[in-house]
Amino acid sequence: MKQLTLETLIAVWEEMFGRSLFWVMLVAAVVITAAYVFVLLRDRQMSMRKFFLAQLSMPFGAIAAVLFVQGITSSGFRDIGGPIDVLVLLAVAAAGAVGLAILVYTAQSLLRKPT
Amino acid sequence: MTESFYPRALLPSRRGFFGLAAGGLALSAAMKPARAQTVRSKARIVIVGAGAGGTGMANRLAERLDGAEITIVDGRKDHWYQPGFTLIAAGLKPAGYSVSGTGDWLPRSINWVEEYAANIDPEAQTVTTTGGTKLDYDYLIVAAGLTLNWGGVEGFDLAQVGKDGIGAVYAGPDYAEATWRAMDAFTDTGGTALFSRPATEMKCAGAPLKYAFLTDDYLRRKGTRDKSQMIYAANNKALFGVPIVNEKLKLLFRDRGVDVRWDHVLKGIDASAKTATFVTPAVQSIKDGAIVDTAAVEHTIAYDFINVIPPMVAPKVVQESGLSWADKWVGQGWIEVDQSTLRHLRYPNVFGIGDINGVPKGKTAASVKWHIPVIEDHLIASIQGKEGTETFNGYTSCPMITRIGRAMLIEFDYQDNLVPSFPGVIAPLEELWISWLMKETALKPTYNAMLRGKA
CATH class of the missing domain: 3.50.50.60 (FAD/NAD(P)-binding domain)
Known part of the structure; x- marks a missing residue:
């Protein structure tokens, strides 16, 4: 009763993003992660060239993630009210940065021939 | 709830x-x-x-x-x-x-x-x-x-909600939406916004305060706060029942420039005159060893926007x-x-x-x-x-x-x-x-x- 269940968590996420968007995002995250693991195993090495481009994309991922969260919650930078808010903002930005970097790396690996 | x-x-x-x-x-x-x-x-x-x-x-x-x-x-x-x-x-x-x-x-x-x-x-x-x-x-x-006792507010009718600056957030989803139309129109031009809470027990005692804060926010966003007055009529001598929270809310209201009137219990409204009548209940106190009776007093406050919250039973x-x-x-x-x-x-x-x-x-x-x-x-x-x-x-x-x-x-x-x-x-x-x-x-x-x- 006072415990967390998977069902409750999924209900919370569905509500946050809307049911279809949540599942689309979840499937996208799983597919991209699986593809990332696949290209790493296939190539048996990290390509620094692709990694460099992936790094360049990180600020864009960070900004997009923050704007997305602000958009769905009708809020903005002026609402940052204390240290915990800064940490939440950084965490959202970091998640966006890492997510996009993985996407960019994986996309390059799948679309270009291994170098 | x-x-x-x-x-x-x-x-x-x-x-x-x-x-x-x-x-x-x-x-x-x-x-x-x-x-x-x-x-x-x-x-x-x-x-x-x-x-x-x-x-x-x-x-x-x-x-x-x-x-x-x-x-x-x-x-x-x-x-x-x-x-x-x-x-x-x-x-x-x-x-x-x-x-x-x-x-x-x-x-x-x-x-x-x-x-x-x-x-x-x-x-x-x-x-x-x-x-x-x-x-x-x-x-x-x-x-x-x-039960929301709407009859406990003289001169008020739910049909008025959304018109002439009258809101009633508690009345239901459609009335809340109608209240938004009234608040949106009010904050476009500014004026006097009036908030209160009933003297009975009530659900979510924070809601009347939140709505005052939100109205203040819209006035500021729309640039009409300078032309406006925010009045919060508290039913007793506190904004909130928990003392430490009450003190914090008093500070925030001071910061936002909200004019608080204590011991004001909403009695009725006059929709055509755009006024609300409040009663300060009669009190007995002791002064210099003698019992002093202070009679109930009525106050009339003019508004351009009001969020009506009735007694709850x-x-x-x-x-x-x-x-x-x-x-x-x-x-x-x-x-x-x-x-x-x-x-x-x-x-x-x-x-x-x-x-x-x-x-x-x-x-x-x-x-x-x-x-x-x-x-x-x-x-x-x-x-x-x-x-x-x-x-x-x-x-x-x-x-x-x-x-x-x-x-x-x-x-x-x-x-x-x-x-x-x-x-x-x-x-x-x-x-x-x-x-x-x-x-x-x-x-x-x-x-x-x-x-x-x-x-």
């Missing part, structure tokens, strides 16, 4: 929140709780009211009891997510955000009588519905909520049932339950859940969430011939919105202790973005999970 709802309320548990933050599906799967054991019983249980408390309770009992005859009595087809009303009245959500079907949440295994209760007889142990159906019970759960069927306190909250009719076990003090086979309870605090959905496991424990123990052990400490919570994008996550108990769900992480008396994020996103789904008996 209401506007107020939070972490303990809201999120399944603190552990749950960190699980959520971590986003670990595997983690959450591993944390699935062990299901409580099912109990065989032929008990006849009647639940009066299918709001947040009645519905959550019905789902818990349907899951825990095998063979029991559970009947829920409520003629209302729509279920209202009342914590959403403030967001609707702030133009952030449409009216439909708060509306679902009562039947969507009820378990199939129970009997839903789609009529209102007309009579409750705790001596004969029966509930009779408006359609004449008579239901005998072994256990009764009173989850009847409360127990529904008539409950007031006439003999379940109410005889010597407390006289005229309001809240039922006489033990504040820790929520069990009726004179009829031990009767429990109260949610707004209907005559307890010092917590007419909120947050409290309902914590009422449910306590009643479940005591009722099922009683069926088994045992005594329950769970107790309720008065927990309630109020995500006090202080502007769009910020809120204070206030949680407290019967003793006015602050009981933050995230001590040292989310400060209860600070206006924070994270508290707003929770209010905006996590609250409704967790409420829904509570309805299903899963949170």
Whole structure:
């Protein structure tokens, strides 16, 4: 009763993003992660060239993630009210940065021939 | 029930929140709780009211009891997510955000009588519905909520809401939306905004304050704050019942330039003149050793926008049932339950859940969430011939919105202790973005999970 269940968590996420968007995002995250693991195993090495481009994309991922969260919650930078808010903002930005970097790396690996 | 709802309320548990933050599906799967054991019983249980408390309770009992005859009595087809009303009245959500079907949440295994209760007889142990159906019970759960006594505000009619600067956030989703139209039009031009709260017990005592903050925010965003006056008429000498929160709110109102009038109880409005009449109740005091009687005084305040909140009382069927306190909250009719076990003090086979309870605090959905496991424990123990052990400490919570994008996550108990769900992480008396994020996103789904008996 006072415990967390998977069902409750999924209900919370569905509500946050809307049911279809949540599942689309979840499937996208799983597919991209699986593809990332696949290209790493296939190539048996990290390509620094692709990694460099992936790094360049990180600020864009960070900004997009923050704007997305602000958009769905009708809020903005002026609402940052204390240290915990800064940490939440950084965490959202970091998640966006890492997510996009993985996407960019994986996309390059799948679309270009291994170098 | 209401506007107020939070972490303990809201999120399944603190552990749950960190699980959520971590986003670990595997983690959450591993944390699935062990299901409580099912109990065989032929008990006849009647639940009066299918709001947040009645519905959550019905789902818990349907899951825990095998063979029991559970009947829920409520003629209302729509279920209202009342914590959403403030967001609707702030133009952030449409009216439909708060509306679902009562039947969507009820378990199939129970009997839903789609009529209102007309009579409750705790001596004969029966509930009779408006359609004449008579239901005998072994256990009764009173989850009847409360009645908004609109007639208690002279000159006010719900048909006025949305026009001539009149709002009524509490009246329902459509009225909340109409209130937004009135507030939106008012904040375009500015003027005098008037807020108040009733002198009775009320659901979500924070909601009147939140709406004042939100109106102030819109005036500032639209550049009309300089041309405006914000007046908050408090029914007594406080803005909020918890002293430390009251002091903080006084500071915030000072910061926002809100003019507070103490000891003002709304008596009526004159929609054509755009004025509201308040009464400062008569008081007896001692001065220089002599008793001094001060007569009641009436004040008239002109407004351009007003959020009308009426007195709140127990529904008539409950007031006439003999379940109410005889010597407390006289005229309001809240039922006489033990504040820790929520069990009726004179009829031990009767429990109260949610707004209907005559307890010092917590007419909120947050409290309902914590009422449910306590009643479940005591009722099922009683069926088994045992005594329950769970107790309720008065927990309630109020995500006090202080502007769009910020809120204070206030949680407290019967003793006015602050009981933050995230001590040292989310400060209860600070206006924070994270508290707003929770209010905006996590609250409704967790409420829904509570309805299903899963949170």
